[in-house]
Amino acid sequence: MNATQEIVSQLQEAGFKPSLQRIAILEYLRTHFTHPTVDEIYEALSPSMPTLSKTTIYNTLRSFSQSGLALSLRLDEKNVHYDGDTAPHAHFICKDCGKIMDVVINNTDMLHIPTLCGAEVQAVEISYYGQCDTCKKQKEK
Amino acid sequence: MNATQEIVSQLQEAGFKPSLQRIAILEYLRTHFTHPTVDEIYEALSPSMPTLSKTTIYNTLRSFSQSGLALSLRLDEKNVHYDGDTAPHAHFICKDCGKIMDVVINNTDMLHIPTLCGAEVQAVEISYYGQCDTCKKQKEK
DNA sequence: AAACAAAGTTGTAATGATTACAAATATGAA
């Protein structure tokens, strides 16, 4: 099974018809670990799919994150970021430049979902905020 | 020292002049653990401070969260929530009704801030997403 | 106390990400 076939079957398993747009968006998420925003995905796909609409990307990403095909990250006040890597991990975001980095979680307890007085927890989001190496050095100058 | 005096000295320690507006906003945050939005604070304080402006609340909360007097939480796509409880803890938010609950973190490792290849981590945010008890029961009917 | 500067507050207008919605298009079955 090649890469696109894998994408198609992931879409079907999640109950989506594998339209060209959905394939392109999911394939982008699965191959780019940059935690893109809607705009970034639009800029990337638009050249090869000139009729692609931002509304489609908004709708598609919403249903992807609802069905668990992707994660939606609320890391900064401005844009929602999306993550095609659904394996458990955390994120670091630089307050100055906005750069987002994956953070490996070694302590399995952190990802263990607790029981919360009857509530059903479906997802955990662990985010670290601070200043990245580059911005730190730039400020010291 | 009474409650308001305590608020005033907290403001001064953080480098703020204790204006009536700042006192009112910080006092509200310190006595209401509802993770309020700007709008909720505005609705609450407006009756006793009719000239209070939302811009002031936005500005004040931004500087509070920058200086560590309060936390800004990006729990839902819509509004930023603020938390006057700066002690380490996590949050649960119900995807259906939007209710936010505090979650006690027993495992101190979870709040231990890791070293991330030269980056300086200043804050950790741990959020659980799911469906609360009430909404779960309502759906079952 | 008047004059002044600095800090803080206010209201309005602009911004910009996201959503609503209705028209257009594609898909697949009868």
Next chain:
DNA sequence: TTCATATTTGTAATCATTACAACTTTGTTT
């Protein structure tokens, strides 16, 4: 083909947040 349904598209609306300039307060200097 014809029809029903799902999907996509573009435009217009929404609404939280920010920019900005005017106004007010505060404290200081003369």
